[in-house]
Amino acid sequence: MELEFKEIEDNQVWDNYVFQMPEYSFLNSSARYEYNKKIGIETFRYAIFNGDIFRGVLTGNIGSSKLFGRFLEFKHSPLLIGFEEEEWKQVIKFAMQYTIDRKCFMFRFSPLVVEDPRIEEIYKKYHFIKAPIHNVDALISQQIDLTKNIEDLKKDMSKTRRNLLNRLLENNDVSVKIHKDKSAFVPFEKFHDETVNFKGYVDKPTKLLMQELEIQQEKNMCYMVTAYYKGEPFSIWQNTVYGENMHLYQAGASTDFRLKNLIVTTLLYWKSLELGQSLGLKKYDLFGGVVPDMYENKRHPWRGVSEFKRSLGGRKVTYMHSRDYPINKVKYFAYYIYSTLRTRLKGHTTNW
Structure with missing residues (x-):
């Protein structure tokens, strides 16, 4: 037929x-x-x-x-x-x-x-x-099974990541809020620009990105997991929820805090896991930035971000x-x- x-x-x-x-x-x-x-x-x-x-x-x-x-x-x-x-x-x-x-x-x-x-x-x-x-659009990605027990997900992290997470959870100067409305859009736009300039990579223009996030927000898909230092935002993970999946679509951080070596990404990951489980989702896709198998531990533009994502646990998925x-x-x-x-x-x- x-x-x-x-x-x-x-x-x-x-x-x-x-x-x-x-x-x-x-x-x-x-x-x-x-x-x-x-x-x-x-x-x-x-x-x-x-x-x-x-x-x-x-x-x-x-x-x-x-x-x-x-x-x-x-x-x-x-x-x-x-x-x-x-x-x-x-x-x-x-x-x-x-x-x-x-x-x-x-x-x-x-x-x-x-x-x-x-x-x-x-x-x-x-x-x-x-x-x-190359493997654009997250055709190689690190994916987390959100149906697992949260403590088991913590055990899946590398020892270094677990220690960093424990220290951040004990730091009273650092807190995390999750925004489903547009209240974090202004700092995110600023942090995204700073991150692109700091790392020197090419991304879609921030104004176009914000138009996309506005549409996601209207459809209840956009979650800004936002880290604060003494009440001031300094780092954001933007998660996109669609169906039973959550994707780490975008991220940005204050350059000033990068230079002060206050790295909070492990805590943002942990809070994203909690968010995904609270929404009853099944998969958290860290959405790309992962090197092919033959390039692990070798020189590659994504080596640093790839090793970071692998250290969080989960499994590496390579699509055709x-x-x-x-x-x-x-x-x-x-x-x-x-x-x-x-x-x-x-x-x-x-x-x-």
């Missing part, structure tokens, strides 16, 4: 479909869809049906490169319930035509699937190419490498060389 791809207009209906998937993230959410539309990104979402039976979702957007033109990216999708080879073939054909109709030179699949030889075989049959990018399907092969070949060199010059690897 031919699959049917239905555009879903209603946000609640859409999210309820996503929540039926075995794996999903807030990148599949109605909040991300609304944000993309608000800032002018061409975005899409389709529910997939086999007759009357719901089978999966497609989410993503169209990007544009000054050098190579338009491309289509299925972020954290396609997502399908179970595995049926014929369904995957029909999804690929739909993606091909969608890409051609919108005059894009390629499309990219990034499903939240741990290595699956059946999907790998389909990629080979259709001549997909491993994307010449993103795959590209070229429509314009000449243009894609030039893009492939450019992207590979650009990624490696930044110290990352395209082999993960």
Whole structure:
């Protein structure tokens, strides 16, 4: 039977479909869809049906490169319930035509699937190419099982982290509050700018980020776990809740307190665990910043943050490498060389 791809207009209906998937993230959410539309990104979402039976979702957007033109990216999708080879073939054909109709030179699949030889075989049959990018969008991440006892989660932390946590819990000058409203937005915006400047990495402009967080806040998805020193905020973890999952989406801290060596990240993590359990969630995803297995304990731009996240416990999850399907092969070949060199010059690897 031919699959049917239905555009879903209603946000609640859409999210309820996503929540039926075995794996999903807030990148599949109605909040991300609304944000993309608000800032002018061409975005899409389709529910997939086999007759009357719901089978999966497609989410993503169209990007544009000054050098190579338009491309289509299925972020954290396609997502399908179970595995049926014929369904995957029909999804690929739909993606091909969608890409051609919108005059894009390629499309990219990034499903939240741990290595699956059946999907790998389909990629080979259709001549997909491993994307010449590093593990963006948390396709390698540290994940925490929130159904475990809180004391067991504490035991999962490294001894150094546990000792740091105990000292912070005993420090009367340090406190933590969790804000579900916008009261922490102003300090967070300031801390985010300071953190980006201090670390020298590239992130989306803060004004655009705040627009996204406003949409999340309106949907009761945004939680600001905020550390205070003698009543003054100095560090914030922004957690995004979607379905049964919580994601550490953003973080920021006062540069002054960084320089004073008052590091409170372990306490923010602990309070985030307590928050997730109080909300009845099942998984806390530290959302990326984790190096591939072959780069552990080696030089890498993310080595420090990766070792920190691993020290908190949980398990490292590596999803399948993103795959590209070229429509314009000449243009894609030039893009492939450019992207590979650009990624490696930044110290990352395209082999993960």
